């Protein structure tokens with residue numbers, strides 16, 4: 001009696017194929033695990049905004065303009081960590097604050113400003129640009145953050 005085994009080329013190919021399949025299944029499983037981690041509460045909700053401008057001319061020829069947050073209203077969940085990425089398109093600079101959230105910053109033309117906050121308490125919070133706060137100063141440049 002001999003304990004020798006003969007492995008054919010076909011069996012080797014099947015073994016290699018089996019190993020590749022196992023590695024593939026493991027990779028897909030790990031990929032799904034990574035997605036779960038990325039979607040957890042550790043990661044902030046990222047919201048992109050831009051600063052744009054409306055401009056017009058009256059019948060009498062008076063030009064006027066208003067700077068705007070776009071989108072003008074955003075909604076987040078209570079308890080969420082939030083990251084706003086605000087790109088300045090129109091206007092040289094905008095010094096802003098979010099009332100009631102102790103968030104302040106400045107957006108400059110062509111630059112992205114990133115601010116983070118925790119949406120701790122339900123409510124409607126205004127994001128106000130101090131340079132363009134009313135009609136007399138190319139405003140009101142006011143946006144709304146709904147925490148629900």
Ligand SMILES: [Cu+2]
Nearest residue numbers: 094129132141
């Ligand atoms: Cu402004």
